[in-house]
Amino acid sequence: MLGFPLFPDQASSVAARVDALFYFLVSVSVFFATLICILIIVFAVRYRRRSENEQPPAIVGNLGLEILWTVVPLGLTMVMFVWGAKLFFVIYHPPINSLEITVVAKQWMWKVQHPEGRLEIDELHIPTGRPVKLTMTSQDVIHSFFVPAFRVKRDVLPGRYTTVWFEATKAGEYQLFCSQYCGTQHSGMVGRIVVMEPARYQTWLSGETAVISMASAGEKLFQRLACNTCHLESGAGRGPPLVGLFGKKVQLQNGQTVTADENYIRESILEPQAKITAGYAPIMPTFKGLVSEDGIMQIVAYIKSLTHEGTQAKK
Amino acid sequence: MNTQTMERRQHYLNVSYGIRSWLFTTDHKRIAWLYLVSVTFFFFIGGLFATLIRLELLTPQGDLVQAETYNKLFTMHGVTMIFFFLIPSIPAVLGNFLIPMMIGARDLAFPRLNLASWYIYSIGGLFTLIAAAAGGVDTGWTFYTPYSSIYSNTHVVLTVVGIFVTGFSSILTGLNFIVTIHTMRAPGMTWFRLPLFVWAHYATSIIFVLGTPVIAITLLLVGLERVFHLGIFDPELGGDPLLFQHLFWFYSHPAVYIMILPGMGVISELIACFSRKRIFGYEFVAFSSLGIAVLGFLVWGHHMFVSGQSLYAGMIFSLLSMLVAIPSAVKVFNWTATLYKGSVSFDAPMLYALGFIGLFTIGGLTGLFLASIGVDVHVHDTYFVIAHFHYIMVGSAVMAYLGGIHFWWPKMTGRRYPEAVARVAALIIFLGFNLTFFPQFILGYLGMPRRYHVYPPEFQVLNVMSSAGASILAVGYVLPLIYLIWSLRYGAIAGMNPWKAKGLEWQTPSPPPTDNFDVTPIVVHEAYGYETDEPQAIYPPGKPLHV
Numbered sequence: 001m002l003g004f005p006l007f008p009d010q011a012s013s014v015a016a017r018v019d020a021l022f023y024f025l026v027s028v029s030v031f032f033a034t035l036i037c038i039l040i041i042v043f044a045v046r047y048r049r050r051s052e053n054e055q056p057p058a059i060v061g062n063l064g065l066e067i068l069w070t071v072v073p074l075g076l077t078m079v080m081f082v083w084g085a086k087l088f089f090v091i092y093h094p095p096i097n098s099l100e101i102t103v104v105a106k107q108w109m110w111k112v113q114h115p116e117g118r119l120e121i122d123e124l125h126i127p128t129g130r131p132v133k134l135t136m137t138s139q140d141v142i143h144s145f146f147v148p149a150f151r152v153k154r155d156v157l158p159g160r161y162t163t164v165w166f167e168a169t170k171a172g173e174y175q176l177f178c179s180q181y182c183g184t185q186h187s188g189m190v191g192r193i194v195v196m197e198p199a200r201y202q203t204w205l206s207g208e209t210a211v212i213s214m215a216s217a218g219e220k221l222f223q224r225l226a227c228n229t230c231h232l233e234s235g236a237g238r239g240p241p242l243v244g245l246f247g248k249k250v251q252l253q254n255g256q257t258v259t260a261d262e263n264y265i266r267e268s269i270l271e272p273q274a275k276i277t278a279g280y281a282p283i284m285p286t287f288k289g290l291v292s293e294d295g296i297m298q299i300v301a302y303i304k305s306l307t308h309e310g311t312q313a314k315k
Numbered sequence: 316m317n318t319q320t321m322e323r324r325q326h327y328l329n330v331s332y333g334i335r336s337w338l339f340t341t342d343h344k345r346i347a348w349l350y351l352v353s354v355t356f357f358f359f360i361g362g363l364f365a366t367l368i369r370l371e372l373l374t375p376q377g378d379l380v381q382a383e384t385y386n387k388l389f390t391m392h393g394v395t396m397i398f399f400f401l402i403p404s405i406p407a408v409l410g411n412f413l414i415p416m417m418i419g420a421r422d423l424a425f426p427r428l429n430l431a432s433w434y435i436y437s438i439g440g441l442f443t444l445i446a447a448a449a450g451g452v453d454t455g456w457t458f459y460t461p462y463s464s465i466y467s468n469t470h471v472v473l474t475v476v477g478i479f480v481t482g483f484s485s486i487l488t489g490l491n492f493i494v495t496i497h498t499m500r501a502p503g504m505t506w507f508r509l510p511l512f513v514w515a516h517y518a519t520s521i522i523f524v525l526g527t528p529v530i531a532i533t534l535l536l537v538g539l540e541r542v543f544h545l546g547i548f549d550p551e552l553g554g555d556p557l558l559f560q561h562l563f564w565f566y567s568h569p570a571v572y573i574m575i576l577p578g579m580g581v582i583s584e585l586i587a588c589f590s591r592k593r594i595f596g597y598e599f600v601a602f603s604s605l606g607i608a609v610l611g612f613l614v615w616g617h618h619m620f621v622s623g624q625s626l627y628a629g630m631i632f633s634l635l636s637m638l639v640a641i642p643s644a645v646k647v648f649n650w651t652a653t654l655y656k657g658s659v660s661f662d663a664p665m666l667y668a669l670g671f672i673g674l675f676t677i678g679g680l681t682g683l684f685l686a687s688i689g690v691d692v693h694v695h696d697t698y699f700v701i702a703h704f705h706y707i708m709v710g711s712a713v714m715a716y717l718g719g720i721h722f723w724w725p726k727m728t729g730r731r732y733p734e735a736v737a738r739v740a741a742l743i744i745f746l747g748f749n750l751t752f753f754p755q756f757i758l759g760y761l762g763m764p765r766r767y768h769v770y771p772p773e774f775q776v777l778n779v780m781s782s783a784g785a786s787i788l789a790v791g792y793v794l795p796l797i798y799l800i801w802s803l804r805y806g807a808i809a810g811m812n813p814w815k816a817k818g819l820e821w822q823t824p825s826p827p828p829t830d831n832f833d834v835t836p837i838v839v840h841e842a843y844g845y846e847t848d849e850p851q852a853i854y855p856p857g858k859p860l861h862v
Contacts, residue, residue, distance in 0.1 A: 004773060004774075004775070004776040005761055006485060006761075007760070008760065010760050017689075017691060018690060018692075022684070022690055022760070022801070025687060026787070028680070028683075029677075029684075032680060032681060033676050033677055035652060037676075039507050039654075040654065040669055040673070043657070043659065044659045047656055047658065048657070048658075048660070049591075049658045050658075055848075056591055056592055056657050057590065057846060058592070058844075058846035059592065059593070059595060059652075059656065060593065061595050061596035062595075062652075065652065066596050066649075069644055069648040070641055070645060073640050073644040074638075077638070077641070077683065077686075078637065080637060080683055080686070080687075081687065081776065083687070083689065084633060084686075084688045084689040084690060084691075085630045087690075088630070088633075088689045089626065091689060091692050092626055095688075096401070107466070140466060141466050144621065144696060146762070148693070148764075150765065152693070153693065153695055154621055155621050157550075157557070157622075157623055159550025159555075159556070160550070161668060162623045165590075173773065177532070177762065177764045178764070179695070179697065179764040180459070180696060181455045181457075181765075181766040182461070182462065183386075183467070184386060185382055186766060187382065187766070187767035187770065188770045219655055233848055241690045241736065272742070
């Protein structure tokens with residue numbers, strides 16, 4: 001109608017909920033901005049100076065009014081806070097059954113790998129109607145994964161994993177932006193999210209021949225880096241066994257416990273001395289420089305696949 | 316008073332002549348002029364960078380300048396405008412000139428320190444200019460690590476040293492104001508008789524003194540990591556990039572209040588004078604300044620909602636950020652209520668003040684969108700944020716600065732500026748500002764990220780509107796520069812109190828004598844006694860002021 005958009009596409013399960021809060025904020029803002037403008041204009045015109053020596057009466061203040069315009073904004077902002085906080089929790093808490101995809105950002109590109117092994121650059125193909133969780137890291141500076149149509153954004157940091165999730169509701173192509181300034185070609189670090197009906201997504205996934213899954217790629221790396229010589233499945237090795245490790249609590253030598261999540265595994269590969277599992281000697285060397293961020297993500301995928309049921313099924 | 320008597324009377328401007336009498340002055344009024352010239356210079360340098368940015372963004376392609384140049388332009392725009400214009404503008408120019416006069420003192424507590432702070436500011440500015448001339452810096456004014464400390468190939472260290480040095484001038488100015496306001500108030504000038512301008516500067520000074528050392532040390536750490544590869548922020552070296560963001564925003568969020576609080580002080584003076592009313596709810600306005608200063612230190616994490624900091628920390632920061640709305644709303648409502656049953660005139664300073672209230676209201680309300688974390692996830696780092704903070708920093712702080720300059724110009728120079736042109740300029744600035752920045756709210760919600768040299772074509776129409784507005788805004792800013800300089804020679808003689816304003820600074824001649832007052836005033840009334848003809852202070856009999 002205007003020749004340019006005024007409102008972004010709504011293409012994820014949270015988009016309409018974010019917009020609802022946005023409309024509420026707009027309504028409150030329009031109300032108060034209009035109120036102030038009308039008051040200013042009415043007062044300024046009605047009480048304009050009519051003669052040079054006017055001396056209006058003094059009005060010191062009014063406690064009732066002060067209380068009113070303290071309490072009303074307080075009430076309204078608390079509504080905004082609770083509403084926003086609840087939404088925030090939804091936006092940043094991925095559902096358990098999410099499709100897990102990994103993202104490695106670098107100056108100035110997005111590298112995506114699907115669990116089945118398919119690789120993409122500056123593109124992400126996903127199905128509709130299924131939550132997708134991205135585990136992301138950066139190889140250099142801070143980037144930020146931003147899809148306006150999904151109303152989600154998360155910074156992508158070097159040295160750790162951050163996650164973001166969304167469930168696309170509408171097939172189509174949407175813009176992906178890097179929204180954290182990352183250097184010369186920052187504005188070129190864009191891509192597209194291709195949302196497809198689940199059946200078409202399956203066809204797309206199997207479209208590329210001879211790909212191996214992330215977990216299998218991780219297993220190959222695990223052997224090539226000789227991790228398997230210490231991390232024996234039986235538990236008799238020099239390193240702790242990794243089967244069934246993921247998501248469990250780990251007792252550390254210093255008495256603390258940590259949950260074995262993606263960040264913990266990554267840290268243990270790169271800085272093995274940081275958290276020593278109780279009962280094991282601090283003998284593991286660092287693998288910093290020997291394995292890429294993509295490789296670490298594959299090893300993490302492999303370790304995640306090492307469940308007791310999984311290994312039994314293999315046998 | 317006619318021209319001849321005016322020229323015969325000795326005042327701070329004609330007491331001595333020559334460049335040395337200015338460069339070695341310890342008179343707070345002359346130091347204010349040194350700052351006025353410096354910040355004006357930096358304002359137009361920063362404005363030049365902004366002009367080039369808006370020209371580049373006329374088209375979606377990167378056709379005017381290269382990506383690297385564009386990144387340097389927005390960085391240098393932010394650095395100059397924030398550290399060398401906005402932070403010193405109102406405190407170091409108007410605060411310096413007026414605080415001693417408003418409290419009935421002859422000067423600030425430490426006049427030589429005051430001069431030293433201008434030199435420190437200038438040295439810092441010189442470093443930054445050298446950095447710009449040598450090729451510039453491209454990290455964004457936020458200097459996020461590890462980009463700034465490891466990856467950028469530009470003059471990060473020089474720029475950071477410039478900001479580090481300049482920080483000390485803020486600290487010294489803040490210290491000087493705090494000591495002056497505590498110890499040098501004239502007899503009878505109790506805390507609750509102080510003009511709200513002084514309260515606002517007191518609150519600002521607290522932030523100067525407590526906040527500035529943090530940015531200084533943070534930027535020093537960036538320099539150390541960059542030069543000596545000390546692992547502080549870069550994970551490759553064992554550091555933590557989020558640590559930088561915590562430290563940076565611990566200062567830089569309060570710094571926003573450094574920029575806006577003095578402006579609020581100016582607005583209180585203007586609203587009172589041009590509606591001839593005492594400020595409605597004086598104590599509430601005074602304490603809301605302190606409330607903003609204190610809360611300002613507790614909300615830095617709202618810059619990091621999407622950064623990967625803990626979700627629970629995000630929620631606490633969201634809650635605390637919401638609370639900032641309350642003292643802000645209190646101020647806006649009290650200013651508006653001051654107009655009620657007043658005698659409102661529409662001189663240029665008042666136009667700036669009324670414009671300020673409107674733009675600050677929009678800027679403040681859109682801040683709630685960003686504090687509301689569910690929505691912030693979407694609009695974070697987009698043009699929505701750019702629009703929001705320009706409504707606060709330009710729409711509000713710069714409007715207040717210009718309003719204040721016009722209001723006190725007769726006091727500072729003894730001359731009137733041409734009123735009609737000034738009103739037109741104020742309207743041009745108001746319209747140009749809104750046309751420049753309102754479309755950016757829409758761009759932001761559509762998802763256009765900030766700091767983009769090249770952007771998708773569907774965003775072009777709104778960007779063209781914004782650039783068109785910027786050209787109008789530029790005209791509005793150049794006009795005062797021209798007619799204010801013109802008025803120095805050709806402006807009508809102002810007289811002691813052209814606005815019939817209350818406040819001690821209006822009870823001494825324009826321009827004031829070097830010692831401000833011939834005898835120490837004895838304050839007998841509250842500020843803003845517009846309902847009476849009596850002045851705020853009396854002067855011991857037998858020693859009349861020369862008029």
